[in-house]
Amino acid sequence: MKTILKIDISIKDICEGFVYNELEGKGLFGLSGKLTIQPEYQRNYIYASDGGKKEVAVIESLLKNYPIGLIYFNKISENNLEVLDGQQRITSVGRFVTNKFAIKDENGMEQYFGGMAKDKKDKILETKLLIYECEGTESQIKEWFKTINIAGVPLVPQELLNAIYSGPFVTLGKEEFSNSQNANIQKWSAYIKGSANRQAFFERALDWASKGDIDNYMSIHRSDKNINELKKYFNSVIDWISSVFTDVESEMCGLEWGRLYEQYHKKAYDPKKVSAGVRKLYGDPYIKNRKGIFEYVLGGSVDTKLLEVRVFDEAIKKSIYSTQTAKAEAKGESNCPFCVIGHDTNKSKIWKFSEMDADHVTAWSKGGATAAKNCQMLCITHNRAKGNR
Numbered sequence: 001m002k003t004i005l006k007i008d009i010s011i012k013d014i015c016e017g018f019v020y021n022e023l024e025g026k027g028l029f030g031l032s033g034k035l036t037i038q039p040e041y042q043r044n045y046i047y048a049s050d051g052g053k054k055e056v057a058v059i060e061s062l063l064k065n066y067p068i069g070l071i072y073f074n075k076i077s078e079n080n081l082e083v084l085d086g087q088q089r090i091t092s093v094g095r096f097v098t099n100k101f102a103i104k105d106e107n108g109m110e111q112y113f114g115g116m117a118k119d120k121k122d123k124i125l126e127t128k129l130l131i132y133e134c135e136g137t138e139s140q141i142k143e144w145f146k147t148i149n150i151a152g153v154p155l156v157p158q159e160l161l162n163a164i165y166s167g168p169f170v171t172l173g174k175e176e177f178s179n180s181q182n183a184n185i186q187k188w189s190a191y192i193k194g195s196a197n198r199q200a201f202f203e204r205a206l207d208w209a210s211k212g213d214i215d216n217y218m219s220i221h222r223s224d225k226n227i228n229e230l231k232k233y234f235n236s237v238i239d240w241i242s243s244v245f246t247d248v249e250s251e252m253c254g255l256e257w258g259r260l261y262e263q264y265h266k267k268a269y270d271p272k273k274v275s276a277g278v279r280k281l282y283g284d285p286y287i288k289n290r291k292g293i294f295e296y297v298l299g300g301s302v303d304t305k306l307l308e309v310r311v312f313d314e315a316i317k318k319s320i321y322s323t324q325t326a327k328a329e330a331k332g333e334s335n336c337p338f339c340v341i342g343h344d345t346n347k348s349k350i351w352k353f354s355e356m357d358a359d360h361v362t363a364w365s366k367g368g369a370t371a372a373k374n375c376q377m378l379c380i381t382h383n384r385a386k387g388n389r
Protein backbone atom coordinates (compact mmCIF):
# COMPACT_ATOMS: atom_id res chain seq x y z
CA MET A 1 0.00 0.00 0.00
CA LYS A 2 1.25 3.47 -0.95
CA THR A 3 0.81 6.43 1.41
CA ILE A 4 1.60 10.11 0.89
CA LEU A 5 1.37 12.73 3.65
CA LYS A 6 -0.41 15.90 2.51
CA ILE A 7 0.02 19.02 4.58
CA ASP A 8 -1.28 21.68 2.23
CA ILE A 9 -5.01 20.93 2.21
CA SER A 10 -6.97 23.52 4.18
CA ILE A 11 -10.39 23.35 5.74
CA LYS A 12 -11.51 25.81 3.08
CA ASP A 13 -10.51 23.30 0.38
CA ILE A 14 -12.23 20.43 2.16
CA CYS A 15 -15.45 22.38 2.66
CA GLU A 16 -15.63 23.47 -0.98
CA GLY A 17 -18.87 21.93 -2.23
CA PHE A 18 -19.68 20.33 1.14
CA VAL A 19 -23.05 18.61 1.11
CA TYR A 20 -24.78 17.32 4.21
CA ASN A 21 -27.76 15.02 3.87
CA GLU A 22 -30.14 15.76 6.77
CA LEU A 23 -32.36 12.81 5.99
CA GLU A 24 -29.63 10.20 6.17
CA GLY A 25 -27.51 12.11 8.68
CA LYS A 26 -24.42 11.97 6.50
CA GLY A 27 -21.80 14.32 5.22
CA LEU A 28 -21.57 13.41 1.56
CA PHE A 29 -19.04 15.33 -0.53
CA GLY A 30 -16.27 17.89 -0.28
CA LEU A 31 -13.06 19.08 -1.93
CA SER A 32 -14.99 20.46 -4.92
CA GLY A 33 -16.67 17.11 -5.52
CA LYS A 34 -13.46 15.09 -5.51
CA LEU A 35 -13.99 13.75 -2.00
CA THR A 36 -16.61 11.24 -0.92
CA ILE A 37 -16.99 11.82 2.81
CA GLN A 38 -19.10 8.80 3.59
CA PRO A 39 -18.36 5.77 1.49
CA GLU A 40 -20.69 2.85 2.12
CA TYR A 41 -18.36 1.12 4.57
CA GLN A 42 -18.32 4.18 6.83
CA ARG A 43 -20.58 4.60 9.80
CA ASN A 44 -23.28 7.22 10.09
CA TYR A 45 -22.43 10.63 11.48
CA ILE A 46 -22.57 10.43 15.27
CA TYR A 47 -20.78 13.59 16.48
CA ALA A 48 -24.08 15.53 16.42
CA SER A 49 -25.64 13.13 18.93
CA ASP A 50 -25.23 13.54 22.69
CA GLY A 51 -26.15 17.24 22.38
CA GLY A 52 -23.46 17.85 19.79
CA LYS A 53 -20.64 18.07 22.33
CA LYS A 54 -18.22 16.29 20.01
CA GLU A 55 -18.81 18.49 16.98
CA VAL A 56 -18.50 21.62 19.11
CA ALA A 57 -15.23 20.26 20.51
CA VAL A 58 -13.84 19.90 16.97
CA ILE A 59 -14.50 23.59 16.24
CA GLU A 60 -13.15 24.73 19.60
CA SER A 61 -9.97 22.77 18.94
CA LEU A 62 -9.51 24.58 15.64
CA LEU A 63 -9.99 27.99 17.28
CA LYS A 64 -7.42 27.11 19.93
CA ASN A 65 -4.96 25.75 17.35
CA TYR A 66 -5.19 22.29 18.83
CA PRO A 67 -4.53 19.51 16.36
CA ILE A 68 -7.59 17.53 15.38
CA GLY A 69 -5.54 14.52 14.44
CA LEU A 70 -4.60 12.62 11.35
CA ILE A 71 -7.05 12.14 8.54
CA TYR A 72 -6.85 9.32 6.04
CA PHE A 73 -8.08 9.39 2.47
CA ASN A 74 -8.30 6.44 0.16
CA LYS A 75 -7.20 7.41 -3.31
CA ILE A 76 -9.47 5.70 -5.84
CA SER A 77 -8.24 7.70 -8.83
CA GLU A 78 -6.73 11.10 -9.59
CA ASN A 79 -10.07 12.86 -9.09
CA ASN A 80 -11.70 10.53 -6.65
CA LEU A 81 -10.88 10.26 -2.96
CA GLU A 82 -12.78 8.63 -0.14
CA VAL A 83 -12.49 9.41 3.56
CA LEU A 84 -11.10 6.36 5.26
CA ASP A 85 -10.78 7.92 8.69
CA GLY A 86 -11.80 11.44 9.75
CA GLN A 87 -15.34 11.39 8.44
CA GLN A 88 -16.79 12.54 11.77
CA ARG A 89 -14.31 15.43 12.06
CA ILE A 90 -14.73 16.56 8.45
CA THR A 91 -18.51 16.42 8.73
CA SER A 92 -18.35 18.49 11.94
CA VAL A 93 -16.30 21.17 10.19
CA GLY A 94 -18.48 21.09 7.07
CA ARG A 95 -21.64 21.37 9.11
CA PHE A 96 -20.22 24.28 11.08
CA VAL A 97 -19.13 26.38 8.10
CA THR A 98 -22.54 25.77 6.51
CA ASN A 99 -24.22 27.09 9.68
CA LYS A 100 -25.79 23.81 10.77
CA PHE A 101 -24.85 24.30 14.43
CA ALA A 102 -23.47 27.00 16.71
CA ILE A 103 -20.71 27.12 19.31
CA LYS A 104 -20.67 29.31 22.44
CA ASP A 105 -18.43 32.40 22.43
CA GLU A 106 -16.47 33.78 25.43
CA ASN A 107 -19.69 35.34 26.79
CA GLY A 108 -21.66 32.13 26.47
CA MET A 109 -23.61 33.42 23.46
CA GLU A 110 -24.50 31.09 20.61
CA GLN A 111 -22.39 31.81 17.62
CA TYR A 112 -22.88 30.49 14.11
CA PHE A 113 -20.06 30.52 11.59
CA GLY A 114 -21.88 33.11 9.45
CA GLY A 115 -21.94 35.57 12.36
CA MET A 116 -18.32 35.21 13.42
CA ALA A 117 -15.64 37.90 13.16
CA LYS A 118 -13.59 37.63 9.97
CA ASP A 119 -10.33 36.77 11.76
CA LYS A 120 -11.99 33.82 13.47
CA LYS A 121 -13.57 32.63 10.25
CA ASP A 122 -10.23 32.83 8.50
CA LYS A 123 -8.53 30.99 11.31
CA ILE A 124 -10.86 28.06 10.81
CA LEU A 125 -10.81 28.11 7.02
CA GLU A 126 -7.04 28.44 6.76
CA THR A 127 -6.27 25.62 9.14
CA LYS A 128 -4.28 22.97 7.30
CA LEU A 129 -5.08 19.36 7.96
CA LEU A 130 -2.69 16.45 8.19
CA ILE A 131 -3.90 14.01 5.61
CA TYR A 132 -2.54 10.65 4.55
CA GLU A 133 -3.56 9.65 1.07
CA CYS A 134 -3.47 5.91 0.68
CA GLU A 135 -3.58 3.75 -2.38
CA GLY A 136 -4.05 0.03 -2.10
CA THR A 137 -6.23 -2.97 -2.75
CA GLU A 138 -9.64 -3.22 -1.14
CA SER A 139 -8.49 -5.80 1.38
CA GLN A 140 -5.38 -3.80 2.32
CA ILE A 141 -7.48 -0.71 2.84
CA LYS A 142 -10.06 -2.57 4.92
CA GLU A 143 -7.49 -4.29 7.06
CA TRP A 144 -5.92 -0.95 7.69
CA PHE A 145 -9.24 0.74 8.37
CA LYS A 146 -9.80 -1.85 11.08
CA THR A 147 -6.49 -0.90 12.69
CA ILE A 148 -6.76 2.89 12.61
CA ASN A 149 -10.29 2.90 13.94
CA ILE A 150 -9.20 1.39 17.21
CA ALA A 151 -8.36 4.99 18.16
CA GLY A 152 -10.92 7.78 18.47
CA VAL A 153 -14.58 6.99 19.09
CA PRO A 154 -14.23 3.24 18.95
CA LEU A 155 -16.24 1.49 16.28
CA VAL A 156 -18.85 -0.81 17.71
CA PRO A 157 -18.31 -4.39 16.50
CA GLN A 158 -21.16 -4.11 14.00
CA GLU A 159 -19.63 -1.00 12.40
CA LEU A 160 -16.42 -2.92 11.97
CA LEU A 161 -18.26 -5.85 10.40
CA ASN A 162 -20.08 -3.45 8.07
CA ALA A 163 -16.69 -2.18 6.92
CA ILE A 164 -15.24 -5.64 6.47
CA TYR A 165 -18.23 -7.04 4.55
CA SER A 166 -19.21 -3.87 2.71
CA GLY A 167 -21.25 -4.50 -0.40
CA PRO A 168 -24.85 -4.54 -1.59
CA PHE A 169 -26.09 -6.59 1.37
CA VAL A 170 -24.69 -4.18 3.98
CA THR A 171 -25.98 -1.20 2.01
CA LEU A 172 -29.51 -2.62 1.92
CA GLY A 173 -29.31 -3.73 5.55
CA LYS A 174 -28.29 -0.26 6.68
CA GLU A 175 -31.07 1.29 4.62
CA GLU A 176 -33.59 -0.79 6.50
CA PHE A 177 -32.13 -1.09 9.99
CA SER A 178 -29.74 1.85 10.44
CA ASN A 179 -31.98 4.58 9.13
CA SER A 180 -33.30 6.67 11.99
CA GLN A 181 -36.15 7.84 9.75
CA ASN A 182 -37.59 4.32 9.57
CA ALA A 183 -41.03 4.51 11.18
CA ASN A 184 -40.63 1.02 12.69
CA ILE A 185 -37.79 2.05 14.96
CA GLN A 186 -40.09 3.12 17.74
CA LYS A 187 -41.67 -0.31 17.82
CA TRP A 188 -38.31 -2.08 17.65
CA SER A 189 -36.98 0.09 20.47
CA ALA A 190 -39.41 -1.51 22.89
CA TYR A 191 -37.48 -4.77 22.57
CA ILE A 192 -34.03 -3.78 21.35
CA LYS A 193 -31.55 -1.51 23.11
CA GLY A 194 -29.40 1.03 21.32
CA SER A 195 -29.68 3.40 18.41
CA ALA A 196 -30.09 2.95 14.69
CA ASN A 197 -27.01 4.94 13.76
CA ARG A 198 -24.80 2.83 16.01
CA GLN A 199 -26.17 -0.25 14.21
CA ALA A 200 -28.11 -1.70 17.17
CA PHE A 201 -31.05 -2.90 15.09
CA PHE A 202 -29.00 -4.17 12.17
CA GLU A 203 -26.81 -6.06 14.61
CA ARG A 204 -29.81 -7.60 16.38
CA ALA A 205 -31.45 -8.60 13.10
CA LEU A 206 -28.23 -10.30 12.00
CA ASP A 207 -27.73 -11.89 15.40
CA TRP A 208 -31.21 -13.38 15.39
CA ALA A 209 -31.15 -14.57 11.80
CA SER A 210 -27.66 -16.05 12.16
CA LYS A 211 -28.33 -17.60 15.59
CA GLY A 212 -25.41 -15.64 16.97
CA ASP A 213 -22.88 -16.11 14.15
CA ILE A 214 -23.05 -12.67 12.53
CA ASP A 215 -19.59 -12.80 11.01
CA ASN A 216 -20.26 -15.98 9.09
CA TYR A 217 -23.73 -14.87 8.02
CA MET A 218 -22.43 -11.59 6.64
CA SER A 219 -19.69 -13.36 4.76
CA ILE A 220 -22.17 -15.77 3.13
CA HIS A 221 -24.67 -13.05 2.20
CA ARG A 222 -22.16 -10.37 1.36
CA SER A 223 -23.03 -10.17 -2.34
CA ASP A 224 -26.78 -10.73 -1.99
CA LYS A 225 -28.86 -8.18 -3.83
CA ASN A 226 -31.68 -8.36 -1.28
CA ILE A 227 -32.18 -8.72 2.47
CA ASN A 228 -35.52 -10.55 2.26
CA GLU A 229 -34.53 -13.48 4.46
CA LEU A 230 -33.08 -11.20 7.13
CA LYS A 231 -36.12 -8.93 7.17
CA LYS A 232 -38.53 -11.84 7.25
CA TYR A 233 -36.84 -13.50 10.20
CA PHE A 234 -36.46 -10.23 12.10
CA ASN A 235 -40.11 -9.34 11.58
CA SER A 236 -41.29 -12.77 12.69
CA VAL A 237 -39.44 -12.35 15.98
CA ILE A 238 -40.84 -8.85 16.52
CA ASP A 239 -44.38 -9.92 15.59
CA TRP A 240 -44.15 -12.93 17.87
CA ILE A 241 -43.09 -10.82 20.87
CA SER A 242 -45.83 -8.28 20.35
CA SER A 243 -48.52 -10.91 19.84
CA VAL A 244 -47.61 -12.92 22.96
CA PHE A 245 -46.95 -9.92 25.20
CA THR A 246 -49.58 -7.32 24.42
CA ASP A 247 -48.33 -4.87 27.08
CA VAL A 248 -44.94 -3.24 26.62
CA GLU A 249 -42.82 -3.09 29.78
CA SER A 250 -39.48 -1.30 29.98
CA GLU A 251 -37.79 -4.50 31.21
CA MET A 252 -38.55 -6.15 27.86
CA CYS A 253 -35.94 -4.00 26.20
CA GLY A 254 -32.70 -5.85 25.50
CA LEU A 255 -33.83 -9.37 26.43
CA GLU A 256 -32.49 -12.29 24.39
CA TRP A 257 -35.54 -12.33 22.15
CA GLY A 258 -33.86 -14.30 19.40
CA ARG A 259 -33.18 -17.20 21.75
CA LEU A 260 -36.62 -16.95 23.37
CA TYR A 261 -38.26 -16.97 19.94
CA GLU A 262 -36.39 -20.11 18.90
CA GLN A 263 -37.23 -21.80 22.17
CA TYR A 264 -40.90 -20.87 22.54
CA HIS A 265 -42.49 -19.67 19.30
CA LYS A 266 -44.03 -23.06 18.54
CA LYS A 267 -45.93 -23.06 21.83
CA ALA A 268 -49.41 -21.58 21.90
CA TYR A 269 -50.15 -18.78 24.36
CA ASP A 270 -53.31 -16.97 25.32
CA PRO A 271 -52.24 -13.32 25.29
CA LYS A 272 -54.93 -12.39 27.82
CA LYS A 273 -53.66 -14.98 30.31
CA VAL A 274 -50.06 -14.01 29.62
CA SER A 275 -50.88 -10.37 30.23
CA ALA A 276 -52.67 -11.13 33.51
CA GLY A 277 -49.77 -13.34 34.62
CA VAL A 278 -47.18 -10.69 33.83
CA ARG A 279 -49.16 -8.04 35.69
CA LYS A 280 -49.48 -10.21 38.77
CA LEU A 281 -45.75 -10.84 38.83
CA TYR A 282 -45.04 -7.14 38.32
CA GLY A 283 -47.08 -6.46 41.45
CA ASP A 284 -45.10 -8.98 43.50
CA PRO A 285 -42.67 -7.17 45.81
CA TYR A 286 -40.58 -10.32 46.34
CA ILE A 287 -39.42 -10.54 42.72
CA LYS A 288 -36.01 -8.97 42.37
CA ASN A 289 -35.43 -9.72 38.68
CA ARG A 290 -38.30 -8.36 36.64
CA LYS A 291 -36.42 -9.04 33.42
CA GLY A 292 -36.84 -12.73 34.20
CA ILE A 293 -40.64 -12.51 34.27
CA PHE A 294 -41.03 -12.91 30.51
CA GLU A 295 -39.02 -16.10 30.17
CA TYR A 296 -40.62 -17.42 33.37
CA VAL A 297 -44.08 -16.98 31.84
CA LEU A 298 -43.02 -18.38 28.45
CA GLY A 299 -41.66 -21.47 30.19
CA GLY A 300 -44.95 -22.14 31.96
CA SER A 301 -44.28 -20.29 35.25
CA VAL A 302 -42.09 -23.03 36.70
CA ASP A 303 -38.49 -21.87 36.84
CA THR A 304 -38.52 -19.48 39.82
CA LYS A 305 -34.72 -19.08 39.59
CA LEU A 306 -35.37 -16.65 36.71
CA LEU A 307 -37.17 -14.28 39.08
CA GLU A 308 -34.56 -14.13 41.84
CA VAL A 309 -37.22 -14.14 44.51
CA ARG A 310 -36.04 -12.10 47.45
CA VAL A 311 -34.24 -14.02 50.18
CA PHE A 312 -34.44 -13.40 53.91
CA ASP A 313 -32.02 -10.78 55.16
CA GLU A 314 -29.36 -11.45 57.78
CA ALA A 315 -31.28 -9.77 60.60
CA ILE A 316 -34.33 -11.99 60.11
CA LYS A 317 -32.18 -15.11 59.76
CA LYS A 318 -30.24 -14.35 62.96
CA SER A 319 -33.32 -13.60 64.99
CA ILE A 320 -35.13 -16.76 63.83
CA TYR A 321 -31.95 -18.76 64.47
CA SER A 322 -31.70 -17.62 68.07
CA THR A 323 -35.35 -18.20 69.00
CA GLN A 324 -35.36 -21.58 67.24
CA THR A 325 -32.10 -22.63 68.91
CA ALA A 326 -33.18 -21.50 72.40
CA LYS A 327 -36.41 -23.53 72.15
CA ALA A 328 -34.54 -26.58 70.80
CA GLU A 329 -31.96 -26.50 73.60
CA ALA A 330 -34.72 -26.30 76.21
CA LYS A 331 -36.31 -29.46 74.75
CA GLY A 332 -32.98 -31.19 74.16
CA GLU A 333 -33.59 -31.63 70.46
CA SER A 334 -32.05 -30.39 67.23
CA ASN A 335 -32.55 -26.77 66.16
CA CYS A 336 -33.38 -28.05 62.64
CA PRO A 337 -37.05 -29.05 62.76
CA PHE A 338 -36.51 -31.59 59.98
CA CYS A 339 -33.65 -33.27 61.84
CA VAL A 340 -35.93 -33.63 64.87
CA ILE A 341 -38.42 -35.78 62.96
CA GLY A 342 -35.68 -37.78 61.26
CA HIS A 343 -34.23 -41.06 62.40
CA ASP A 344 -30.55 -40.30 62.29
CA THR A 345 -27.97 -39.18 64.76
CA ASN A 346 -28.74 -35.52 64.13
CA LYS A 347 -32.03 -35.72 66.09
CA SER A 348 -30.55 -33.62 68.88
CA LYS A 349 -27.80 -31.82 67.01
CA ILE A 350 -27.52 -28.07 67.54
CA TRP A 351 -26.31 -26.64 64.25
CA LYS A 352 -24.24 -23.46 64.10
CA PHE A 353 -25.73 -20.41 62.31
CA SER A 354 -23.29 -20.95 59.44
CA GLU A 355 -24.50 -24.54 59.06
CA MET A 356 -28.10 -23.48 58.41
CA ASP A 357 -30.10 -21.71 55.72
CA ALA A 358 -33.35 -19.78 55.74
CA ASP A 359 -36.40 -21.45 54.23
CA HIS A 360 -39.83 -20.17 53.24
CA VAL A 361 -42.30 -22.23 55.35
CA THR A 362 -44.90 -21.58 52.65
CA ALA A 363 -43.11 -21.40 49.30
CA TRP A 364 -43.07 -18.07 47.44
CA SER A 365 -44.81 -19.70 44.48
CA LYS A 366 -47.70 -20.64 46.80
CA GLY A 367 -48.02 -17.08 48.08
CA GLY A 368 -45.59 -17.28 51.00
CA ALA A 369 -44.04 -13.96 52.05
CA THR A 370 -40.36 -13.23 52.56
CA ALA A 371 -41.04 -12.09 56.13
CA ALA A 372 -40.05 -13.31 59.60
CA LYS A 373 -43.37 -15.06 60.19
CA ASN A 374 -42.77 -17.28 57.13
CA CYS A 375 -39.10 -18.01 57.89
CA GLN A 376 -37.57 -21.09 59.42
CA MET A 377 -33.93 -22.11 59.66
CA LEU A 378 -33.03 -25.58 58.36
CA CYS A 379 -29.72 -27.40 58.29
CA ILE A 380 -28.12 -26.98 54.87
CA THR A 381 -28.86 -30.61 53.85
CA HIS A 382 -32.54 -30.37 54.68
CA ASN A 383 -32.87 -26.91 53.11
CA ARG A 384 -31.44 -28.22 49.84
CA ALA A 385 -33.64 -31.28 49.93
CA LYS A 386 -36.73 -29.10 50.40
CA GLY A 387 -35.67 -26.67 47.69
CA ASN A 388 -35.32 -29.50 45.17
CA ARG A 389 -38.77 -30.91 45.70
Ligand SMILES: [Zn+2]
Pocket (backbone or CB within 6 Å): 336, 337, 338, 339, 340, 378, 379, 380, 381, 382
Ligand atom coordinates in the same frame (compact mmCIF):
# COMPACT_ATOMS: atom_id res chain seq x y z
ZN1 LIG B 1 -31.87 -30.86 59.33
